[in-house]
Amino acid sequence: MDNRYIEEIIELLRNGTTDEIRRGIMDYHPYEVSEALVEMSEAERAKFYSVFQGKDISAIMGYLDIEDLVLFFEEMKPRYIVNIIQDLDIDDAVDVMQALPEEDRAAYLKLMTQDNQSKIRSLLKYQEDTAGSIMTTEYIEIDMEDSVEQAMKKLIAQAVDAETISTLYVTDSKNVLVGTLSLREIILARKGQVIKDIMNARIISVPSTMDQEEVAAIFKDYDFTSLPVVDKLSRMLGIITIDDIVDVIDEEAVEDYSRLAAVSDVDIDSENETIWMSAKKRLPWLLVLSILGFATSTIIAQFETTLAAVPTIALFMPMILGMAGNTGTQALAVTVRGLNNNEFDSKNEIGRHLLRELGTGLLNGVIIGVILFAVTYGFLAISQNANAFSITQAVSLAIMVSLTVSTFAGALIPIVINSFKVDPAVASGPFVTMVVDILAISVYFTLATVLIINTL
Amino acid sequence: MDNRYIEEIIELLRNGTTDEIRRGIMDYHPYEVSEALVEMSEAERAKFYSVFQGKDISAIMGYLDIEDLVLFFEEMKPRYIVNIIQDLDIDDAVDVMQALPEEDRAAYLKLMTQDNQSKIRSLLKYQEDTAGSIMTTEYIEIDMEDSVEQAMKKLIAQAVDAETISTLYVTDSKNVLVGTLSLREIILARKGQVIKDIMNARIISVPSTMDQEEVAAIFKDYDFTSLPVVDKLSRMLGIITIDDIVDVIDEEAVEDYSRLAAVSDVDIDSENETIWMSAKKRLPWLLVLSILGFATSTIIAQFETTLAAVPTIALFMPMILGMAGNTGTQALAVTVRGLNNNEFDSKNEIGRHLLRELGTGLLNGVIIGVILFAVTYGFLAISQNANAFSITQAVSLAIMVSLTVSTFAGALIPIVINSFKVDPAVASGPFVTMVVDILAISVYFTLATVLIINTL
Numbered sequence: 001m002d003n004r005y006i007e008e009i010i011e012l013l014r015n016g017t018t019d020e021i022r023r024g025i026m027d028y029h030p031y032e033v034s035e036a037l038v039e040m041s042e043a044e045r046a047k048f049y050s051v052f053q054g055k056d057i058s059a060i061m062g063y064l065d066i067e068d069l070v071l072f073f074e075e076m077k078p079r080y081i082v083n084i085i086q087d088l089d090i091d092d093a094v095d096v097m098q099a100l101p102e103e104d105r106a107a108y109l110k111l112m113t114q115d116n117q118s119k120i121r122s123l124l125k126y127q128e129d130t131a132g133s134i135m136t137t138e139y140i141e142i143d144m145e146d147s148v149e150q151a152m153k154k155l156i157a158q159a160v161d162a163e164t165i166s167t168l169y170v171t172d173s174k175n176v177l178v179g180t181l182s183l184r185e186i187i188l189a190r191k192g193q194v195i196k197d198i199m200n201a202r203i204i205s206v207p208s209t210m211d212q213e214e215v216a217a218i219f220k221d222y223d224f225t226s227l228p229v230v231d232k233l234s235r236m237l238g239i240i241t242i243d244d245i246v247d248v249i250d251e252e253a254v255e256d257y258s259r260l261a262a263v264s265d266v267d268i269d270s271e272n273e274t275i276w277m278s279a280k281k282r283l284p285w286l287l288v289l290s291i292l293g294f295a296t297s298t299i300i301a302q303f304e305t306t307l308a309a310v311p312t313i314a315l316f317m318p319m320i321l322g323m324a325g326n327t328g329t330q331a332l333a334v335t336v337r338g339l340n341n342n343e344f345d346s347k348n349e350i351g352r353h354l355l356r357e358l359g360t361g362l363l364n365g366v367i368i369g370v371i372l373f374a375v376t377y378g379f380l381a382i383s384q385n386a387n388a389f390s391i392t393q394a395v396s397l398a399i400m401v402s403l404t405v406s407t408f409a410g411a412l413i414p415i416v417i418n419s420f421k422v423d424p425a426v427a428s429g430p431f432v433t434m435v436v437d438i439l440a441i442s443v444y445f446t447l448a449t450v451l452i453i454n455t456l
Numbered sequence: 457m458d459n460r461y462i463e464e465i466i467e468l469l470r471n472g473t474t475d476e477i478r479r480g481i482m483d484y485h486p487y488e489v490s491e492a493l494v495e496m497s498e499a500e501r502a503k504f505y506s507v508f509q510g511k512d513i514s515a516i517m518g519y520l521d522i523e524d525l526v527l528f529f530e531e532m533k534p535r536y537i538v539n540i541i542q543d544l545d546i547d548d549a550v551d552v553m554q555a556l557p558e559e560d561r562a563a564y565l566k567l568m569t570q571d572n573q574s575k576i577r578s579l580l581k582y583q584e585d586t587a588g589s590i591m592t593t594e595y596i597e598i599d600m601e602d603s604v605e606q607a608m609k610k611l612i613a614q615a616v617d618a619e620t621i622s623t624l625y626v627t628d629s630k631n632v633l634v635g636t637l638s639l640r641e642i643i644l645a646r647k648g649q650v651i652k653d654i655m656n657a658r659i660i661s662v663p664s665t666m667d668q669e670e671v672a673a674i675f676k677d678y679d680f681t682s683l684p685v686v687d688k689l690s691r692m693l694g695i696i697t698i699d700d701i702v703d704v705i706d707e708e709a710v711e712d713y714s715r716l717a718a719v720s721d722v723d724i725d726s727e728n729e730t731i732w733m734s735a736k737k738r739l740p741w742l743l744v745l746s747i748l749g750f751a752t753s754t755i756i757a758q759f760e761t762t763l764a765a766v767p768t769i770a771l772f773m774p775m776i777l778g779m780a781g782n783t784g785t786q787a788l789a790v791t792v793r794g795l796n797n798n799e800f801d802s803k804n805e806i807g808r809h810l811l812r813e814l815g816t817g818l819l820n821g822v823i824i825g826v827i828l829f830a831v832t833y834g835f836l837a838i839s840q841n842a843n844a845f846s847i848t849q850a851v852s853l854a855i856m857v858s859l860t861v862s863t864f865a866g867a868l869i870p871i872v873i874n875s876f877k878v879d880p881a882v883a884s885g886p887f888v889t890m891v892v893d894i895l896a897i898s899v900y901f902t903l904a905t906v907l908i909i910n911t912l
Contacts, residue, residue: 063677
């Protein structure tokens with residue numbers, strides 16, 4: 001979509017009367033206004049704050065990246081900030097509070113209504129990236145003994161604040177979740193029926209401690225749009241809605257992509273990202289890999305006499321290393337993805353996967369090896385190289401062996417790392433690179449020494 | 457979550473009476489039953505089909521991967537298949553039809569009710585991966601002239617089939633979308649009010665031709681849970697719901713991840729994937745890269761005399777190439793991600809990004825280059841290498857230059873490819889690898905020749 005609306009909104013703010021601004025800007029979607037806010041000058045934002053407050057501004061601020069929102073807070077009075085936070089959806093409010101420096105958080109909490117204070121405090125205690133940290137306490141709760149009419153009344157009473165009204169959560173007198181009822185079902189229900197007779201008693205819920213990645217997987221599998229969160233006694237704590245899950249899925253995907261690219265975070269703030277910021281995201285990997293690089297140097301050093309005798313073998317080093325690295329990364333990516341999708345839960349599945357990867361590596365190794373035999377020989381024959389045939393042998397054999405081993409290593413390493421409860425996406429990359437490089441180099445030079453030097 | 461339910465369901469099917477099976481299995485979530493179906497033997501599935509039909513079976517089949525579902529169709533009678541398809545959500549039904557061979561599709565269509573035939577035909581005409589292809593025609597439509605009571609009646613009448621009832625779509629007499637109304641709003645509305653007076657007249661809709669990736673971006677930005685699809689005259693065609701968008705987001709993420717890993721698809725069917733299947737997914741890239749590899753061989757060949765004179769320089773080739781390749785991939789990933797998020801829409805933003813990448817490459821190059829100067833010199837000093845100092849100079853200078861250039865190339869290439877309306881995630885990888893390798897090798901050997909040979 002084009003974003004002409006940004007200019008329109010800023011235009012309106014610059015030249016409109018307070019009244020025109022209010023009416024005009026409220027015609028835009030809050031997300032669009034939030035986009036415009038980021039583009040405004042501080043002076044323009046100041047004017048904006050003077051025109052809007054309460055629910056209106058919260059609806060808009062709810063669409064900002066938390067970093068931006070916290071930045072804008074520095075332009076506002078505490079009271080104004082607290083009102084914004086209080087009017088946000090409770091789960092968003094908690095996210096914002098979490099992003100604030102300790103002292104601000106305490107100060108703002110004091111300024112809030114008792115009710116909001118306790119609500120936010122109770123949610124703040126959940127660990128980051130757990131079900132508890134992304135749930136909301138604004139859901140519709142009815143009693144199993146309610147009649148359809150009573151339930152409807154409760155629904156209407158709670159509808160304004162609730163984050164979703166498509167599902168009603170049914171609890172008993174001890175607040176234990178005993179069932180769910182879709183809005184569709186209650187609308188179609190006959191008057192006088194009692195909730196416990198029409199509710200769905202088979203509930204799928206998650207503990208507040210479950211990792212958000214696992215929660216996201218459940219949403220994807222079951223096609224849920226919301227999911228209840230319960231405590232150890234299966235008492236209702238809150239619900240997670242799909243809009244928050246969409247963010248989780250996105251985060252996790254970007255994380256894996258970043259790891260594979262050896263960057264701490266591929267997402268850049270193209271407006272404000274400095275060179276130093278983006279350099280910092282990449283340096284750690286480069287440092288590790290540059291030092292690992294000397295492992296290969298050390299190995300090659302052992303074969304310097306071979307190199308001196310037949311410098312030609314150096315010509316194919318980059319190609320062999322590149323191919324080995326590629327097959328390693330391919331196997332790594334496939335395996336990491338499989339681990340994330342819980343494809344390898346049993347020893348059995350792991351064994352099958354490793355065997356398949358070994359076979360895949362061997363198959364690709366043979367195919368590429370045969371092709372490269374022809375190409376390499378042609379390449380060397382043209383330049384009338386004396387050792388054309390034996391070098392060609394070394395190259396294609398090295399490809400076959402190192403592709404096989406590299407593929408296997410690329411699959412094995414993440415599985416091993418994962419078994420130590422470390423995220424394989426984070427740790428596997430450099431390991432695979434080093435192992436694969438060392439293997440490929442050793443194989444190639446050993447073969448070269450045996451096949452070429454000994455035939456000189 | 458553990459999946460004990462799979463064994464439980466199969467157990468039930470093996471040993472239960474028809475009645476026990478029906479009641480027992482309906483206690484599980486359809487998704488869980490669909491998981492069990494995949495694990496069953498053909499005979500067990502046959503028994504399953506004999507027990508269940510109609511809506512029950514469709515609810516279950518709706519959770520299967522389309523590939524599996526089409527596979528199972530071969531075990532069923534056409535009538536049975538058609539009933540399943542007709543009971544699916546209309547958008548899922550269309551997805552299934554699309555996956556069927558032309559002749560089956562025609563045959564099954566004939567067996568459907570007139571109504572379903574025309575519905576499905578009308579949806580089949582939309583191109584894959586467009587808004588039209590993922591929308592459903594099962595939504596709740598009310599008239600702008602309706603009273604709240606009339607609207608409520610329509611709501612209740614359409615509620616059973618509708619995919620979402622949280623939003624009602626308001627049209628005029630010409631079926632033009634003129635507004636939306638949330639279920640929440642209509643529940644809270646006063647009796648007697650007319651819809652056009654309480655509806656939200658500012659609509660955000662998408663054309664049926666919009667790419668699904670773009671649609672997904674809108675869902676993420678605006679936090680929508682559903683979005684209307686209209687034709688050129690903004691007449692209502694259907695709606696897209698977030699559950700389908702979750703799949704799109706997932707698909708796209710996996711696609712980019714696969715491309716970066718140089719695999720056609722990182723997702724494997726761990727149950728049934730054969731070695732040949734997974735080899736095929738990786739071979740194309742390996743073939744391309746192996747041939748590109750000879751580009752580097754050709755360049756090194758130009759420097760064979762240098763190599764012969766000082767074989768030591770070969771020791772650092774892998775490290776330099778590895779580092780250059782890594783920085784190239786880092787810049788590539790960051791840039792592809794930025795392009796997907798429409799971060800670089802203006803010449804201005806592109807320029808800023810390229811400059812930043814150039815700076816990032818230079819900064820990393822200098823830092824790593826300085827560090828490697830020390831390490832390399834130490835490494836060579838230990839082995840009392842005669843040309844320790846000049847080789848060290850060549851290595852660290854080569855690192856500085858090639859890291860700078862590689863980072864820039866990694867950012868520039870996807871932007872250029874994207875400007876040709878080609879998906880940069882697909883095409884950039886091999887290009888970057890080749891360019892980066894050639895640059896790094898040339899720089900290193902030129903420096904080596906100048907700094908070492910000329911000082912011999």
